[in-house]
Amino acid sequence: MRKKKCTMSIPKIIERFQSGMSSKEIALQANVTARYINSVLQQNNVARQPHSSWLRRYSVNEDYFKTWSASMAYVLGFFAADGCLPKNLQMVSFSQKDPKILEDIREELQSTHPIKTNPRTGVHLLNISSKIMKEDLIQLHGMTPKKSTSLEFPYVPEEYFSHFVRGFFDGDGNINFEKRTVSFVGGSQTFMEHLKKKLERYSFEPFIVSKEKYHRLFLSGRKTVHNFGQWIYKDKNLYIVRKHIEFNREKMPPDQLKDRPFKVNKSAIKARKLELLYHYNLNGDLPVACKSANIGINTFYRWLKNDGEFQFKFNSISSEK
Known part of the structure; x- marks a missing residue:
């Protein structure tokens, strides 16, 4: 099998890991496996954190999608268009070329997660680690990990x-x-x-x-x-x-x-x-x-x-x- 070519430099891999990204997240962006990322970190003596402790670096209102409001309806509509639920990660991801709207959404969600930029596409990403938020989007609003061609129209109260x-x-x-x-x-x-x-x-x-x-x-x-x-x-x-x-x-x-x-x-x-x-x-x-x-x-x-x-x-x- 042909080996995948890593699209991210070792210093950048280390920098992103130390800023709070998981090995799986970095692997997705670098076009390699999480195992490869872990190997790079180990070879470069990067201090590893206790499992999942990095998640606690950032905060968010995990119950945000449980209660309807005008702002929640907007964020749900925006997510239906430009959102993603990675299948193997407890994460809710927003992407946009306009970073300002992601900043506004981050503030609305009471999130401290960083907004990052994909170096290949220039698209800005807001990745929020939250099992509760992901489950609410799936169970309460019908979102799915692969929604691009199968998304059902969610229930939205008429006033919103x-x-x-x-x-x-x-x-x-x-x-x-x-x-x-x-x-x-x-x-x-x-x-x-x-x-x-x-x-x-x-x-x-x-x-x-x-x-x-x-x-x-x-x-x-x-x-x-x-x-x-x-x-x-x-x-x-x-x-x-x-x-x-x-x-x-x-x-x-x-x-x-x-x-x-x-x-x-x-x-x-x-x-x-x-x-x-x-x-x-x-x-x-x-x-x-x-x-x-x-x-x-x-x-x-x-x-x-x-x-x-x-x-x-x-x-x-x-x-x-």
Whole structure:
């Protein structure tokens, strides 16, 4: 078997161990085994601490996810997007390119754990050692160690739903002010479909475009984007400042805002065609697919007549049914 190449220098390994990281944590970052890390520490006469004593260096409110609040809903939404539960470690991990929001979350969790940076990716990491917190995320909120493609939508009290969505948006969302679109991306089709249905209850008109292993949920239109921003930032507490600034670029009075029809936006039309095909492939029922994609049957037949690529894709799906 080919040996793994260590991606971390020996001085760096020693430094991270002495700062409180476990051998397993260092091994994951260095692309080697914990056994190799322990061997390096032993060869360099690094003083070893009693088993698990390093965990007590840092503190955290381990019961944080037991009680609902606006801030807890945000952190849960953020974790659903950018969080991780390492399978073999009693740890809760947050990652983000923006270190400021991790600092805010750390303060909210009453944590003293350090925020570290992955030297290869530049992504900032907040790793919190807590068996209780990990178990609460799994048992109370349905999070799993491998949640990217199988995450179920958690129960969120209605009064905190906008905060949860803001957290998820800050983790896996984007706003394109010039194109007047808001989008979310996720690997779990179940989660994205549920989010779509929930947002529809708030009079938004989201649509999903699926490609390979990822599903993108879009909100489109000048008025829609403005209203969405007003909704998620009402009574805001935690949030990423640069994303909030993008929503504030709108200078037109709210009563004058209008959504452009989809027909003037080629990319939006393409996205709607893909959404219809997605729903048709899902259930094989054209009227149901049109209803799910919010597309009139006459519009469908016009696309079928005038768009050869759309016709080919639709017929390919039909032939498999």
